[in-house]
Amino acid sequence: MKTIRFSSKPDCTACKLHRGAEVVGEMGVGAVGNIMVVGRMPEIHGNDSLFKDLETVGIETEECYFTSALKCQNYEANIGKTDIKMCRGYLEAEIRKVKPTWILALGNEALGALTSHSGIMKYRGRVIEHHSGAKIFPTISPNAVLRNPGQRPSYMADLKLFVAEILGKDAAIPYPKIKKVATQRGLQWLVQQLDRAELLSYDVETYSTPAGNEWSPNARIISLSGTMLVDGKLVVWALPLSHPQSPFRKSWRRVLRFLAPHLSGVPKQVAQNGKYDCKWLRHFGVPMRVTFDTMLAVHLLDENLPKSLKTQALMRLGVKPWAISTKDLRSTELNDVLIYNALDTYYTYFVYLDAKKELKEHPRLARLLAFLMMPANEILIDVERRGVWQDREKLQTNSKIALDMRAEIDQKLMDWVPDPSEWPDHIPTKRGRGVNFNPSNFLRWWLFEHLEFPVIRRGKEKDDGSPGWPSVAEDVMLELRMNHPHPVVDLLLERSKWQKYCSAFLSSYEELLDENDRIHTTFKLYGTVTGRLSSGKNEADKITARAPIRGVNLQQVPRDPFVRGLFGAAPGFTFVEADFSQVELRVVAFISRDRTMRLLYETGQDIHAATASWVLGVPQSEVTKSDRKKAKAVNFGFVYGMYPRKFVYTAFTKYDVVFSLTEAEGIRAAFFEQFAGLLPWHNRQRRLVNEYRRVQSPLGRVRHLPDIDSQNRLIRMEAERQAINSPVQSMASDMTMLSMIEIHRKFEEMKIEGHFISTVHDSLLFEIKNEHVAKALPVIKDTMEHLPLKKKFGVEIDLPIVADLLVGKYWGEARELSGEEVYDYTP
DNA sequence: GGCCTGCGCGCG
DNA sequence: AAAGCGCGCGCAGGCC
Numbered sequence: 005m006k007t008i009r010f011s012s013k014p015d016c017t018a019c020k021l022h023r024g025a026e027v028v029g030e031m032g033v034g035a036v037g038n039i040m041v042v043g044r045m046p047e048i049h050g051n052d053s054l055f056k057d058l059e060t061v062g063i064e065t066e067e068c069y070f071t072s073a074l075k076c077q078n079y080e081a082n083i084g085k086t087d088i089k090m091c092r093g094y095l096e097a098e099i100r101k102v103k104p105t106w107i108l109a110l111g112n113e114a115l116g117a118l119t120s121h122s123g124i125m126k127y128r129g130r131v132i133e134h135h136s137g138a139k140i141f142p143t144i145s146p147n148a149v150l151r152n153p154g155q156r157p158s159y160m161a162d163l164k165l166f167v168a169e170i171l172g173k174d175a176a177i178p179y180p181k182i183k184k185v186a187t188q189r190g191l192q193w194l195v196q197q198l199d200r201a202e203l204l205s206y207d208v209e210t211y212s213t214p215a216g217n218e219w220s221p222n223a224r225i226i227s228l229s230g231t232m233l234v235d236g237k238l239v240v241w242a243l244p245l246s247h248p249q250s251p252f253r254k255s256w257r258r259v260l261r262f263l264a265p266h267l268s269g270v271p272k273q274v275a276q277n278g279k280y281d282c283k284w285l286r287h288f289g290v291p292m293r294v295t296f297d298t299m300l301a302v303h304l305l306d307e308n309l310p311k312s313l314k315t316q317a318l319m320r321l322g323v324k325p326w327a328i329s330t331k332d333l334r335s336t337e338l339n340d341v342l343i344y345n346a347l348d349t350y351y352t353y354f355v356y357l358d359a360k361k362e363l364k365e366h367p368r369l370a371r372l373l374a375f376l377m378m379p380a381n382e383i384l385i386d387v388e389r390r391g392v393w394q395d396r397e398k399l400q401t402n403s404k405i406a407l408d409m410r411a412e413i414d415q416k417l418m419d420w421v422p423d424p425s426e427w428p429d430h431i432p433t434k435r436g437r438g439v440n441f442n443p444s445n446f447l448r449w450w451l452f453e454h455l456e457f458p459v460i461r462r463g464k465e466k467d468d469g470s471p472g473w474p475s476v477a478e479d480v481m482l483e484l485r486m487n488h489p490h491p492v493v494d495l496l497l498e499r500s501k502w503q504k505y506c507s508a509f510l511s512s513y514e515e516l517l518d519e520n521d522r523i524h525t526t527f528k529l530y531g532t533v534t535g536r537l538s539s540g541k542n543e544a545d546k547i548t549a550r551a552p553i554r555g556v557n558l559q560q561v562p563r564d565p566f567v568r569g570l571f572g573a574a575p576g577f578t579f580v581e582a583d584f585s586q587v588e589l590r591v592v593a594f595i596s597r598d599r600t601m602r603l604l605y606e607t608g609q610d611i612h613a614a615t616a617s618w619v620l621g622v623p624q625s626e627v628t629k630s631d632r633k634k635a636k637a638v639n640f641g642f643v644y645g646m647y648p649r650k651f652v653y654t655a656f657t658k659y660d661v662v663f664s665l666t667e668a669e670g671i672r673a674a675f676f677e678q679f680a681g682l683l684p685w686h687n688r689q690r691r692l693v694n695e696y697r698r699v700q701s702p703l704g705r706v707r708h709l710p711d712i713d714s715q716n717r718l719i720r721m722e723a724e725r726q727a728i729n730s731p732v733q734s735m736a737s738d739m740t741m742l743s744m745i746e747i748h749r750k751f752e753e754m755k756i757e758g759h760f761i762s763t764v765h766d767s768l769l770f771e772i773k774n775e776h777v778a779k780a781l782p783v784i785k786d787t788m789e790h791l792p793l794k795k796k797f798g799v800e801i802d803l804p805i806v807a808d809l810l811v812g813k814y815w816g817e818a819r820e821l822s823g824e825e826v827y828d829y830t831p
Numbered sequence: 832g833g834c835c836t837g838c839g840c841g842c843g
Numbered sequence: 844a845a846a847g848c849g850c851g852c853g854c855a856g857g858c859c
Contacts, residue, residue: 121859443839444855463838473856477839500840507853508841532849536843540851557851560842567841588843588848644847654847721846729848733843737849765843765849835858843849 009033010098013075018090025078032071032098039068039170040104040138042095042114044145045077054110054146061163069102071095073117088117104138106170111145118142129162131169141166151719153710157309161319168324177321177354180231180240182346184339186251191259195266197239201232203272205353206292208281209333209345211246216280216542218287219518225256225284226333229345231353232270240350242342249338257288264290274298276313276352279529280542282385293382298352300377301359303530304369308708311530317351320358326351368704368797375796376738377529379745383760384527391522392558392761393574393771394513395814402566403510410502413495417441420492422454441499443476451476455492457484479657509567516556521574525558525762534730535705536737536765558762561815568816573771577758578811578831580770580777581818582743582784585806586611587736587766592643594803595702595731598681605803612636618678619671634661642675643682645725686728693727701734703797739805740766742796743788750787756780769815777811778829785809785826 013029022028030046041048041058048054049070058065074091095117099107109115112124118140119132132140143162149155185194198204207230210216212223224246232239244250245259252259268291275281278294285292302311309319317323328336328344363370421439428449440446451457452474460480463472478500485493517523531538541555561568573579589611593601604611616635617624627635637655646654648668655661655668663671676683693699698708707730711723740763747768748760758772758780768788772780788807793799809826812818821829 534849538850562841641847646847725847733849
């Protein structure tokens with residue numbers, strides 16, 4: 005292999021980078037005609053850890069040419085586009101000489117130098133053609149990975165993908181023979197096969213506007229595919245449905261209904277993110293289930309890894325991504341759609357096998373999948389389909405009120421706005437120079453220059469080193485109200501509330517409320533690193549939706565009854581909210597075994613009130629509701645590793661109470677003296693994460709924390725705090741999930757007419773037929789307070805767990821029940 | 832006009 | 844010197 009070394013240009017002064025540089029004009033070195041690796045600065049030439057990464061995925065470093073986008077080594081300068089441009093000539097000369105077939109671009113600067121594109125996170129992993137004919141493959145820079153090891157898994161996945169692209173062929177798994185089911189005889193064949201199959205991995209291709217919405221009038225299933233295990237043999241098939249070229253384009257609904265019992269009768273049903281496919285298939289009359297979801301399994305095994313089927317197939321099976329070109333499947337060749345659809349199920353099956361094997365080595369994770377994730381998934385399919393009832397009239401009334409309130413405030417604010425002729429030209433707004441009381445450049449100019457309020461705080465420093473925007477956040481306004489009272493400040497504070505209500509909540513509720521006055525969300529069981537659910541629109545909506553879409557976030561509904569009180573129970577039903585009382589702190593007491601905290605809970609005391617009592621120095625009997633709220637800040641903050649400075653800030657912004665730094669230090673010291681078991685617990689978690697680079701919850705949920713290896717001390721400390729918080733948050737949310745599963749089962753067994761309709765981390769929401777409320781309440785409370793944790797996970801939580809029940813017509817306006825009322829309920 | 836990011840803020 | 848955790852979403856600015 006011929007190698008080449010360009011002579012360096014130590015006297016280059018083309019851009020500013022040569023000034024103060026450690027190395028000037030250093031060119032690349034390495035082999036000709038094969039792979040060119042382009043980093044950011046010349047350090048890349050001898051980067052041992054990069055060499056190791058490349059060797060790991062099977063790239064011979066002796067056969068590569070190493071060079072950089074910038075030829076000067078200068079860590080002080082702020083690198084701009086012009087600097088990269090000036091260096092481009094050198095890089096192009098190297099490319100002409102080296103004639104690489106592949107170029108691996110590491111980081112945004114390399115991407116910019118090679119393609120003029122910017123945004124490495126967007127372009128990573130895609131092949132881009134260079135004008136020389138070479139193929140460019142961008143990914144993130146190895147230095148970014150060193151600074152932030154959490155990026156490592158996806159970085160290595162990219163490198164593996166790069167190798168797969170170079171080799172240009174798939175690895176271990178043979179390409180399947182796909183049976184196209186397009187005739188009556190084909191359907192008969194499919195029925196026979198399905199009836200004998202022990203396992204089916206399935207997937208649907210769908211079309212609707214907005215995307216991903218099975219309720220749309222134009223929603224249709226384009227095709228359905230499967231990979232089956234029949235008598236020990238794999239059978240792969242694809243069924244065209246509503247596609248212009250499909251023989252079943254007119255009868256696809258009937259075809260589905262015909263196949264329904266045979267499809268849903270297969271004992272094992274595997275899918276990737278199958279909740280989506282189930283929602284669609286159930287909507288069109290096929291009662292499919294998911295007995296094993298590859299996405300959920302993969303998420304449990306490593307919550308940090310990319311979970312898409314393509315990535316998993318690549319990482320686990322070495323299969324190169326398969327794809328079809330266009331988004332609108334109706335105008336894609338039917339055969340292409342079918343192949344794509346079938347390959348999805350085929351590779352899902354192999355990912356399933358691989359994930360199952362891995363789960364065998366992690367029995368606690370396997371148990372979480374079987375006892376929590378899959379049952380929860382099954383329940384959530386119907387919960388999402390059912391939706392939550394809203395009072396349509398109330399929504400209309402309140403929407404109008406909110407809009408009017410905002411308009412009224414705007415009008416008052418206008419009194420202080422000067423005539424546009426007095427505005428300076430430099431107000432840089434793209435959308436004209438209109439008045440805008442949202443956080444905008446107009447507002448910043450108006451407040452801080454025209455009205456001459458002092459700048460309290462600035463946002464993040466900009467890339468070129470200039471100071472960030474003056475902040476107009478709520479805490480800034482609160483401080484202005486205190487020290488520089490002015491009607492404008494009060495009005496703006498009031499306005500931001502109504503603005504948020506209008507834009508984020510009421511208007512989207514109005515758009516999304518369905519014809520049965522119900523509003524829908526999509527829950528994700530793989531949306532968080534701790535095991536909590538996340539809630540919102542579905543993925544497809546986020547990408548393509550322009551029109552109204554289904555999917556509000558049910559976990560951030562303002563507690564103000566003005567908004568929360570819109571949600572409720574449909575006529576004839578009662579709304580029931582069941583809250584775990586202080587469940588996270590009880591779990592802290594359980595895990596840390598702190599004696600004081602345990603004693604407080606064992607004797608049925610209120611820990612927030614207790615903390616309020618000694619922080620504020622008042623007897624516990626005189627602790628007010630707002631005192632208790634302040635104490636919450638103390639408890640949560642310090643338990644999870646908050647320090648005095650931040651505590652002062654949070655106490656002020658979130659709880660409206662002013663502490664000095666000295667006071668805060670005193671409170672913190674007293675807190676850890678009071679709960680003497682907490683710091684030793686913190687230290688245990690720190691030791692564990694440093695030793696194993698991960699932590700586990702008592703139920704066995706794993707949080708990987710690769711950032712513990714960061715070279716940056718602040719990032720390491722962040723990982724340590726996450727090691728403290730994660731097991732607690734995980735256990736608390738798993739308790740909520742288990743409650744949901746158990747209560748759902750009991751409702752079915754006891755034939756209680758009522759449904760679980762939503763959850764917000766430590767609370768469960770139900771809609772229960774009026775006549776069945778009395779029967780349901782004790783079931784809910786007993787289940788939550790006595791979860792079968794011992795039976796299912798071998799964990800005995802030796803502390804009282806308490807659930808508070810609230811009953812009413814609307815959420816947020818429901819009445820809290822006493823213990824007796826739960827067991828002897830009269831409406 | 833599409834797409835991305837930073838910020839601020841809704842919730843637990 | 845700086846140091847709660849976990850989310851999703853809307854707006855504005857700015858790039859292409």
